[in-house]
Amino acid sequence: MDLESFARLLTPDGQTALAEADAVLATGAGPVEAVSALRRRYDPDLVSATLTQAGLRRRAVAKFGGDAAKMYFTPHGLEQATRPEVAEHRAKRLAGLSVADACCGIGGDLIAQARAGCEVDAVDLDPLTVAVARANAEALGVRATVRLADATTLDPSAYDALFADPARRTTKGRVFDPAAYSPTWNVILDLVGRARKACLKVAPGIPYEYIPDGMEAEWVSFKGEVKEAVLWSGSSGRRATLLPSGETMTARDVEADVAPIGSYLYEPDGAAVRAHLIGEVAEIVDGRLIDPQIAYLSADSHVPTPWAAGYRVEEVMPFSLKKLRSALRERNVGAVTIKKRGSAVDVEKLRHDLRLSGEGSIVVLLTRLGTRPVAVLATEMGR
Ligand SMILES: C[S@@+](CC[C@H](N)C(=O)[O-])C[C@H]1O[C@@H](n2cnc3c(N)ncnc32)[C@H](O)[C@@H]1O
Known part of the structure; x- marks a missing residue:
């Protein structure tokens, strides 16, 4: 189009x-x-x-x-737009401010900010995207200025806050290195340096060394899936937030002990893992790490928590296709949910190679203890 x-x-x-x-x-x-x-x-x-x-x-x-x-969309604009629940969560911290949205896309964030009472001045480099964002603001009845401009032309000091959600996609696909974002990371940092307050949406996998000093890093998950990291000026430390509930936890640098796998295994939410809050989650479930390098926790009882999915451990075995297949057949398993952390196994290939035809279902967590690959057969307990 x-x-x-x-x-x-x-x-x-x-x-x-x-x-x-x-x-x-x-x-x-x-x-x-x-x-x-x-x-x-x-x-x-x-x-x-x-x-x-x-x-x-x-x-x-x-x-x-x-x-x-x-609303109106472009295929890329839709893919890159922030989902409303996540945009609204962020917009709450900007509520009522005048905000420069430095790369607005089709308007996912600007709509949430305008609905939160922000006075939004949004720009984007792409003429079609600007037309679509403007049409969206009008169609949804929110007040915002949407202009065709390069982010570099903005004067962030003229607003209460700068918001930037740089493009993390090129014609070749997704970009993981912030240096390759558009606008470039240097341009973004220059804007942040001149802003009274700044909020940057970045990829959840952002390397820690890119997080500027004096900015808080918040990892946000929605229904258990990590969506983004947000960098906030005027604050510091690390935070994980779960949506839609809005539960949030900040880092206290709690160290978890390491101990053998007990009766229950916990898979901490990805936002807590990215924010390095495993020790804090361990405290909640009274758990221990199963290995210093692996983000699975284990405990002797089940403590339901939104911060981790719990599993009752049925069996722990050294991993081999043959052993796993016979254990699952013995249990008459037909449907298997396979999860992994610290394992190089190709999950789809394994599922195919298991050739199961039983009636029951089970969860298999593939991981390692030191250098030993292990499979944990487990029953899902939920959060
Ligand atoms: C990830 S999208 C923004 C999505 C938006 N927050 C939303 O929720 O719909 C990034 C946008 O940045 C724009 N962009 C890239 N470089 C830019 C620049 N130098 N100045 C302004 N916009 C730019 C792209 O055209 C793209 O629409």
Whole structure:
């Protein structure tokens, strides 16, 4: 989709055609059927633009819920947008401030910030993305300025806060090194240095050495999946936050003991692992590390906690395909959930090679104790 066909979508004719495309796809029509239904009334360019947009809206429901039906997307913009629950959590700490959103994308964050009472001035380098973000603000009835500009032209000192969610994707795919973000890490640090307050969204795997002194690093997970790290100026230390509950925990640098695997195994939430809060989680479950290098904890009783998934240990065995297969067959297992930490095993290949056909189900946690690979057969206890 280009800027011109997007602009056409926003005209009265475009809106009627888009509403029809939404309705056609809602019937479950396939691509050929949908095109021929719309081609009776609209030209090929409009049909293509509306069906693309209607398809993106359907895909966006998983992230944006009910708002998706009113919003506009580009494929990349949708993929890179922050989900509302995560954006809202962050926006709470910026509530009521004037905020410069230095690389706004299709507007996931700016919408949450505007809804939190921020006065948002948002920029993006890409003209289509700017048009989409502006249309989203209007469609959802939030007040924000959305402009085409390079982040480098911003004067962060003119706002209460700077927010930046740099692009972590190039034409070659995902970028893991912050030096390759766009805007570049140096540009971002320069903006942060001139800002009164700053909030940066970065990849959860950001190497610790990139976290600037004097910024708090917060790792955020949503329904057990780590979504992002956020760097906050004016604060320090490490924090993990669980969404949607909002439970949060800061680092106290608690050291966990190491001891053999007991009756229960705990898999700490990824946000706690990334924030190096394993000792703090160990304290909650009265647990020990099973190995100094592995983020699995073990304990003699089950303490339900949102900070870790618990498993009742059924058997611990040295890992070998043959031994594991016969143990699972003996237990009449057909469905196996395989988890791993510190194991190089290819999970899909293992699942295939196990060739199970029983009735029961079990969890297999693959890990290592020192250099010894082990498999733990376990029953899920939940959080
Ligand atoms: C990860 S996306 C932002 C997503 C957004 N926070 C959301 O929730 O929808 C990053 C955006 O940065 C923009 N960008 C990259 N370099 C930029 C620059 N130098 N100035 C302004 N925007 C830039 C890209 O066009 C992209 O839309």
